[in-house]
Amino acid sequence: MGASAFAGERAFSGTARARIHAMNDRLENGRIVHIAGISPEMAYCAIRLHRRTLDGELVGIVLKKAAKTNVTLVTAVDGDLSELVCVKEFVRPAALRLLPAGIRHLPAIRSWRAGRELLARGIASPEPLALIFGPDRSSSCLVMRRAAGEDHLRLYVQRRFPRERNVAARRAFAADCAEFLCNGWERGVFHQDMKATNLHVRESAPGEWEFELIDAAAVVFRKRLTVQEMILNLVQLNSSTPRVITRADRLRFMERVVRRRPELAGREVTREIARLSLERGGIWLQ
Numbered sequence: 001m002g003a004s005a006f007a008g009e010r011a012f013s014g015t016a017r018a019r020i021h022a023m024n025d026r027l028e029n030g031r032i033v034h035i036a037g038i039s040p041e042m043a044y045c046a047i048r049l050h051r052r053t054l055d056g057e058l059v060g061i062v063l064k065k066a067a068k069t070n071v072t073l074v075t076a077v078d079g080d081l082s083e084l085v086c087v088k089e090f091v092r093p094a095a096l097r098l099l100p101a102g103i104r105h106l107p108a109i110r111s112w113r114a115g116r117e118l119l120a121r122g123i124a125s126p127e128p129l130a131l132i133f134g135p136d137r138s139s140s141c142l143v144m145r146r147a148a149g150e151d152h153l154r155l156y157v158q159r160r161f162p163r164e165r166n167v168a169a170r171r172a173f174a175a176d177c178a179e180f181l182c183n184g185w186e187r188g189v190f191h192q193d194m195k196a197t198n199l200h201v202r203e204s205a206p207g208e209w210e211f212e213l214i215d216a217a218a219v220v221f222r223k224r225l226t227v228q229e230m231i232l233n234l235v236q237l238n239s240s241t242p243r244v245i246t247r248a249d250r251l252r253f254m255e256r257v258v259r260r261r262p263e264l265a266g267r268e269v270t271r272e273i274a275r276l277s278l279e280r281g282g283i284w285l286q
Contacts, residue, residue: 034131042078043130049074050087108140114216154196178256180211193218194233195240239280
């Protein structure tokens with residue numbers, strides 16, 4: 001009887017271990033609410049590596065560590081599969097931790113939905129792979145594919161353009177950036193914080209650039225953007241772009257924008273952009 005009982009226990013142990021492992025992951029690393037394009041094991045691996053990275057272990061890269069958000073880059077593993085992913089953790093204030101999950105985790109939920117919608121509308125953005133609510137109600141995590149861009153726009157232009165004397169290259173860069181912005185507007189995308197650090201960029205071919213929109217939590221979708229919303233985006237981008245982008249570069253950028261959006265033409269719009277840019281400490285060379 002002892003032998004048969006032991007045999008039955010051993011036959012069940014593989015399934016039991018899997019269930020116990022899954023339960024432990026949920027208790028220690030949170031509950032997966034949404035998942036797409038990644039296994040649960042890889043998602044939980046990303047969360048574990050994210051926490052170890054924030055604790056100072058050399059298992060990933062800290063991209064941001066702040067009171068409200070922590071962002072890391074880690075390589076999640078599931079068996080023979082591995083993928084470099086970005087984990088964005090939303091830390092919730094203590095006052096919100098007793099509220100329902102839909103309110104407590106609203107920024108992460110908004111990021112998941114907006115990220116999926118951006119891709120559906122054909123706007124390049126890091127693909128959300130998993131949304132995980134933390135076990136202690138204090139945080140939630142969004143696991144995303146790594147941004148394809150080399151750097152965010154601010155760093156990229158500081159590195160790429162100070163010595164760039166090729167007028168055609170500078171003109172092409174300005175045009176490609178304007179086209180990306182206008183494409184988003186035409187598809188109803190209004191990013192409420194369109195600063196240079198929320199655009200990633202890479203040179204896909206000599207003289208050709210691709211852009212990617214970051215921070216989906218700040219995105220709202222409109223049937224049609226207002227002129228004031230488009231002006232706000234232009235002011236945000238202009239004010240946060242380094243001075244290595246010259247007067248001529250900025251004028252070419254605006255010329256391409258106006259070609260796509262004629263409602264932004266005219267002196268009144270130009271004066272409004274100039275005034276708001278200067279208020280933000282940016283530059284606008286008329």
